[in-house]
Amino acid sequence: MGARIEDVARAAGVSTATVSRALRGLPNVSETTRQAVSRVAADLGYVPSRTASTLASGRTLTVALVSPYMERWFFSQVIAAVESELRRSGYDALLVGLEQPYDPGRIAFEPETLRGRVDAVVVLTVPLTGRELDGVRSLGLPTVFVGASVAGAMSVRIDDVGVARTATEHLISLGHRRIGFVGGDPQQQMNFLTPSDRRAGWLAAMRAAGLDPDPRWEVVGDFTAAGGLRAGRALLALPERPTAVFAASDEMAFGVLAAARDAGVRVPEELSVIGVDGHELSELVGLTTVEQPVARQGALAAQLALAAIGARGRAVPSARPQEHVVVPVHLTERGTTCRLAGPGP
């Protein structure tokens, strides 16, 4: 340990340049030399200094992973998948959280600090200000967004409007007319379109079915279970309450289910509930949900980032691949939705 490239060179009787080439598997090194060098390096326990290598080559073998939350289900799943995929290729993940609690007025993220430290950036659905987005762009690094698509960068996501429409149409097809919506806070959106897209899908499906939702059927759930609980209570307290609820995330749906249980409202007989995500616990709870391939989105994002790095090496920020991948979702019917009981035969 602590051996430097020069020690290896000396011990192997070659120059440091040759050691460098041999160890990195570059061409123009005789097989004999390569083996000799490898042996010596192993004996000495030589591990190249990534810092020095980065400084000299401009390559960092590191990808920034920017996430507004890491303790929420969706984000933790994606982070795990991205990290794992990066590691398989010898890349590291530099975890960058946003200043919390989130305050739209403040700068939560300084893209400049990433310059020279990473080869690419993966951004998880995050409410960045325009200024922050510009900052990311100005780094000139391959950038891939997960859960949102942004001009000038790659992206991996689901069709949020479609997801919401699918969920809502499912409820409509079961005969429901009064369908509540539990979503995010419209105030806090910025470039984070998921909440508004899912709301739009709900509204579109309702309108397409000739239904005009009562404004009171729309409640903020904050994308947390606790928020879903509050939202569910509000919905159930309505004079003429909805017979079904579309929650824009499974975690919020859990909250709605809890609210129903607390209020003595039977699910699905008196209230159908559908979520979005495919949360690990959905199956346990028997929640009907529109599942999205979360881990796969993370892996894809990492692959896009790596491909873009590979394609440009240290090259100038120029024509970068701008793929926009939309992965398919899947409606999984379970026990929390059922046909609306008619007024009796």
Next chain:
Amino acid sequence: MGARIEDVARAAGVSTATVSRALRGLPNVSETTRQAVSRVAADLGYVPSRTASTLASGRTLTVALVSPYMERWFFSQVIAAVESELRRSGYDALLVGLEQPYDPGRIAFEPETLRGRVDAVVVLTVPLTGRELDGVRSLGLPTVFVGASVAGAMSVRIDDVGVARTATEHLISLGHRRIGFVGGDPQQQMNFLTPSDRRAGWLAAMRAAGLDPDPRWEVVGDFTAAGGLRAGRALLALPERPTAVFAASDEMAFGVLAAARDAGVRVPEELSVIGVDGHELSELVGLTTVEQPVARQGALAAQLALAAIGARGRAVPSARPQEHVVVPVHLTERGTTCRLAGPGP
């Protein structure tokens, strides 16, 4: 953007050395000079290259965050807390996952690759082999374990034996005698003592109450909800089934609850269930549990790491602080446990 220290020096009419000192707030710089340099640097949008700075100084302003899982509740919570605390101090988190799927026979983690890249290491309860542990130690960096205590390093954790005893004693105090245990896989433990400690606590409490648990009351739940479901089914299928279950994590407890629901066994009337963690959804589900301060453990770990870095600067690996913090837990009674119905008055 892209400005280098030399550009700043030239524009400010001073040497690069002075710029370096001024910007880092070192002494021996006149206030006038400092302000002038700061202004010029700001104008030029100068951001020091952390890579170059690291190479020259040996300081990385980065802490490795090693975690076997990141998609599981406990781990994601701790990761979020550690990252947040590090960021507050201007440090970054380098996320290091273990090779998955975990295979005790293989090397899942190469500590050597961290050398020179981080100033400290935070390791989340992870089943490292002795070889890997030695590797971490040989880095000579401040190291803090979360969820386990290891000789020669700092640690933050709860008293796992005590937690299990508390949970089990609660059930015993409610009159239960046949108390099942859902825990981890004894095969896969290595240095990951949490599972065996919790088992030990259960056993100790049982024995202390003069109870001798049937071996069949002990089932592997793998620390996942799905595993808990399987375990719950196994327990409920027993000819003379337990009247209560202690699950070594809330996620496993959720699985047990699902198994009970599926089997038509009423909770808590026919089966009491208690977990460990204080999972976000526990409250929703009404799960009785022994809560641990997860985020606080992460924050503490980060603080210990930062303190150790500050105390040594670039110094030699020598007498490092070796604090071992054990944080308190709290039994929260909710709806899944109740007094064992007597044989009738």
Next chain:
DNA sequence: CTGTTAGCGCTTTCAC
């Protein structure tokens, strides 16, 4: 195929 020579951008003695 291999060695030589410059740096990468900063920090840090050591003089002044």
Next chain:
DNA sequence: GTGAAAGCGCTAACAG
């Protein structure tokens, strides 16, 4: 208080 110069450990032309 400030500057000059010597690296940190490696990679990348460019010669041979």
